[in-house]
Amino acid sequence: xxxxxxxxDSFRKPLSNPRGTVTEFKKTTGGKVVGCLPPYCPEEIxxxxxxxxxGIWGGQTHLSxxxxxxxxxxxxxxxxxxxxxxxxxxxxxxxxxIPSACDTLKCVAQNWKAAIPQVPMIPLVHxxxxxxxxxxxxxxxxxxxxxxxxxxIGGKRITDADITDSIGVYNRHRRVxxxxxxxxxxxxxxxxxxxxxxxxxxxxxMEKSKHTELVQDFIREVRQQSSITWQxxxxxxxxxxxxxESLLELFNEYRLAIVDDxxxxxxxxxxxxxxxxxxxxxxxxxxxxxxxxxxxxxxxGKKRGAMLLDMVSTSQADGIVVCxxxxxxxxxxxxxxYYEQLQTANIPVLYLEIDQNLNSVEQLRTxxxxxxxxxx
Amino acid sequence: MSDKITSKQLLGQLxxxxxxxxxxxxxxxxxxxxxxxxxxxEFCETMGIHVVYPENHAAAIGAKGGAIPLLETxxxxxxxxxxxxxxxxxxxxxxTLDCVADNIPLPDFIIxxxxxxxxxxxWYENIAAQLSIPMIMIDVPFNHERQVTQARVEYIKxxxxxxxxxxxxxxxxxxxxxxxxxxxxxxxxxxxxxKHAMSLAQQVPSPLNGFDIFNYMALIVCMRGKQGCIDxxxxxxxxxxxxxxxxxxxxxxxxxxxxxxxxIACWPYLGHNFKTLKxxxxxxxxxxxxxxxxxxxxxGDLDAMARAYxxxxxxxxLEQQVEYRTGVIKDFRCDGTIYHLNRSCKIMDFxxxxxxxxxxxxxxxxxxxxxxxxxxxxxxxxxxxxxRVQALVEMMEEQKKAANNSQGGVEHV
Ligand code: SF4
Ligand code: SF4
Numbered sequence: 163x164x165x166x167x168x169x170x171d172s173f174r175k176p177l178s179n180p181r182g183t184v185t186e187f188k189k190t191t192g193g194k195v196v197g198c199l200p201p202y203c204p205e206e207i208x209x210x211x212x213x214x215x216x217g218i219w220g221g222q223t224h225l226s227x228x229x230x231x232x233x234x235x236x237x238x239x240x241x242x243x244x245x246x247x248x249x250x251x252x253x254x255x256x257x258x259x260i261p262s263a264c265d266t267l268k269c270v271a272q273n274w275k276a277a278i279p280q281v282p283m284i285p286l287v288h289x290x291x292x293x294x295x296x297x298x299x300x301x302x303x304x305x306x307x308x309x310x311x312x313x314x315i316g317g318k319r320i321t322d323a324d325i326t327d328s329i330g331v332y333n334r335h336r337r338v339x340x341x342x343x344x345x346x347x348x349x350x351x352x353x354x355x356x357x358x359x360x361x362x363x364x365x366x367x368m369e370k371s372k373h374t375e376l377v378q379d380f381i382r383e384v385r386q387q388s389s390i391t392w393q394x395x396x397x398x399x400x401x402x403x404x405x406x407e408s409l410l411e412l413f414n415e416y417r418l419a420i421v422d423d424x425x426x427x428x429x430x431x432x433x434x435x436x437x438x439x440x441x442x443x444x445x446x447x448x449x450x451x452x453x454x455x456x457x458x459x460x461x462x463g464k465k466r467g468a469m470l471l472d473m474v475s476t477s478q479a480d481g482i483v484v485c486x487x488x489x490x491x492x493x494x495x496x497x498x499x500y501y502e503q504l505q506t507a508n509i510p511v512l513y514l515e516i517d518q519n520l521n522s523v524e525q526l527r528t529x530x531x532x533x534x535x536x537x538x
Numbered sequence: 539m540s541d542k543i544t545s546k547q548l549l550g551q552l553x554x555x556x557x558x559x560x561x562x563x564x565x566x567x568x569x570x571x572x573x574x575x576x577x578x579x580e581f582c583e584t585m586g587i588h589v590v591y592p593e594n595h596a597a598a599i600g601a602k603g604g605a606i607p608l609l610e611t612x613x614x615x616x617x618x619x620x621x622x623x624x625x626x627x628x629x630x631x632x633x634t635l636d637c638v639a640d641n642i643p644l645p646d647f648i649i650x651x652x653x654x655x656x657x658x659x660x661w662y663e664n665i666a667a668q669l670s671i672p673m674i675m676i677d678v679p680f681n682h683e684r685q686v687t688q689a690r691v692e693y694i695k696x697x698x699x700x701x702x703x704x705x706x707x708x709x710x711x712x713x714x715x716x717x718x719x720x721x722x723x724x725x726x727x728x729x730x731x732x733k734h735a736m737s738l739a740q741q742v743p744s745p746l747n748g749f750d751i752f753n754y755m756a757l758i759v760c761m762r763g764k765q766g767c768i769d770x771x772x773x774x775x776x777x778x779x780x781x782x783x784x785x786x787x788x789x790x791x792x793x794x795x796x797x798x799x800x801x802i803a804c805w806p807y808l809g810h811n812f813k814t815l816k817x818x819x820x821x822x823x824x825x826x827x828x829x830x831x832x833x834x835x836x837x838g839d840l841d842a843m844a845r846a847y848x849x850x851x852x853x854x855x856l857e858q859q860v861e862y863r864t865g866v867i868k869d870f871r872c873d874g875t876i877y878h879l880n881r882s883c884k885i886m887d888f889x890x891x892x893x894x895x896x897x898x899x900x901x902x903x904x905x906x907x908x909x910x911x912x913x914x915x916x917x918x919x920x921x922x923x924x925x926r927v928q929a930l931v932e933m934m935e936e937q938k939k940a941a942n943n944s945q946g947g948v949e950h951v
Contacts, residue, residue, distance in 0.1 A: 276895075297696075303689035460659055
């Protein structure tokens with residue numbers, strides 16, 4: 163097996179059996195595992211406790227129990243998440259953190275208590291007036307609450323120094339992930355849309371310094387190859403997430419390289435570093451204040467359109483693919499505003515409706531094919 | 539016939555005045571704001587700014603049968619049919635500036651409080667962007683705990699200060715704290731009278747025709763900082779108290795069943811819904827509305843004001859939401875519950891199933907649910923509603939029969 167394939171295997175391993183990943187972590191480290199629901203959790207606090215934060219972003223599964231909690235018009239991300247939880251898939255987790263960034267997530271957190279009582283739920287409500295000092299201070303108090311709940315679960319104190327160290331680990335990881343995005347744009351022949359996605363997704367199931375190392379190895383390995391001129395087109399994805407994976411294979415098939423993304427599941431996680439400062443929790447809270455361009459972070463200036471335009475010119479993209487999570491209010495509200503801006507700037511846009519639980523992506527095939535042809 | 543004005547007439551006059559004045563103010567070049575329905579009105583009222591409420595406006599358009607063209611306009615702009623229909627109507631209206639109800643002037647700035655949902659944040663962000671106007675945001679974080687934590691109170695209060703600063707900048711005038719105190723007093727008093735009038739529906743038979751709540755609500759939304767609001771609810775209370783003294787219920791034919799209605803009305807089908815219920819002698823006596831505007835706090839106490847605006851039912855944890863509704867069903871002596879599974883409103887829908895599971899055994903009252911939408915007429919089917927109501931009537935009658943048999947008692951009619 164080539165070094166490249168070995169690395170891909172290492173990224174794939176924790177994903178192929180997430181439950182096994184959790185139990186193995188527990189067995190080898192004796193540490194606890196905390197689930198993190200979308201969009202943004204202060205993973206540094208969990209990491210600082212020697213625990214493993216794992217991302218919970220739904221997945222493909224048959225829905226049979228969740229309709230006792232949600233009617234059909236809830237996004238597939240929460241439908242599949244709660245379904246899996248009701249089937250006991252998260253029972254090995256020691257807790258979950260649920261941020262209440264949208265109305266749906268508020269209800270997920272409250273339903274969780276009744277639906278999955280065996281896994282303790284730690285709520286988190288980000289401030290929307292993020293630029294106010296009072297907002298940062300309030301978020302600090304939310305994080306303080308998370309710290310004390312995680313301390314209780316772990317049975318030991320989490321010091322400021324521990325969190326500061328973890329912030330270092332996470333900031334390094336963020337920088338490496340941004341490097342990876344640039345690399346993926348340079349080597350689209352090697353880093354296919356599926357591989358790109360795999361590397362993002364694996365970050366949710368690995369301790370971050372390990373993931374950083376692996377991504378660095380991967381970057382080194384890819385750089386040894388000579389970059390071939392890309393014959394296809396270059397696109398940017400925007401939205402919450404781009405799944406199921408079979409969707410990404412269609413991009414590959416029609417030679418659409420993903421040269422950058424504005425997905426909550428992917429690059430939005432790494433957009434800003436946690437800034438310097440003295441108090442680690444204040445630093446974490448300030449990062450939320452500095453963050454821009456996400457439908458879940460209040461922005462009366464609606465900067466997202468301008469950011470997408472910047473992204474297009476920096477990455478020399480030919481078009482934008484909107485990965486619209488069906489029934490996602492925040493994203494659906496952003497769309498008409500940035501769409502108009504993209505249209506004015508003559509940027510081709512493809513609108514895809516995302517349902518994580520889609521059985522077949524065939525109905526999307528003609529749309530993706532058509533878009534690839536349009537960009538020629 | 540006495541020439542004494544009724545509360546309903548007063549309501550009509552005040553609302554007309556409210557909409558007329560906003561248009562006139564705009565013509566005179568005065569500032570107009572748009573606000574979410576349970577945002578703190580105290581600040582704009584203190585500044586003497588005309589405020590219009592898009593949710594109320596959208597409801598009026600829906601009730602007059604004028605939703606479709608505006609919904610379609612918004613959808614043409616790229617707004618998904620899955621979004622709240624109030625938002626779609628309003629964002630469509632911004633384009634057409636014409637509707638079947640009273641027109642409203644475009645705002646010079648907007649004020650948004652997310653104590654009923656976060657959808658409002660996105661909706662208002664878009665208004666601000668589309669019209670390039672300032673947006674005052676009062677963010678009240680969802681209360682996963684049973685109380686509004688002090689950290690949240692401090693955060694909310696800081697936003698009050700920020701809002702005042704923004705208003706001073708927008709108007710170029712100083713904020714008058716004495717007037718503010720007076721406005722707080724009037725607003726709190728309006729809310730007290732509103733709650734009192736609504737609570738009179740606890741009487742058996744209820745002197746209040748429950749669907750009237752949907753009409754009176756417009757006033758507590760739009761004018762609770764004004765004396766006229768107090769006067770109206772005082773008058774309404776007097777009328778209802780008089781009915782109680784005379785033992786007169788709202789339905790001449792008698793009130794056979796009393797229900798709680800969960801959720802917003804289906805405005806385009808208000809008449810149909812009302813008639814269907816009335817044909818079975820069902821009066822809607824309970825709802826979450828009396829407390830939605832029970833913004834009770836001592837004037838001058840900003841901590842309490844922050845807590846009041848943050849403690850709206852939609853913003854509270856599941857346990858409190860269940861307790862609250864259980865309380866309504868008991869206090870208003872409801873025999874059944876109708877849950878509106880409102881296609882527009884995720885925050886009110888996505889806890890509904892669990893609430894039903896917890897409320898039904900706690901109250902021992904049957905319930906039905908129907909699929910509807912507050913203002914998108916395409917999401918409601920009359921036949922389904924009628925069948926479900928019929929099923930509820932059967933369940934309520936069964937239950938009464940069983941209760942009579944076991945107690946040998948008389949049911950209230
Ligand atoms: S509605 Fe959107 S933001 Fe909310 S949970 Fe679903 S995908 Fe995430
Ligand atoms: S109907 Fe629901 S979603 Fe729409 S504004 Fe009201 S609370 Fe928000």
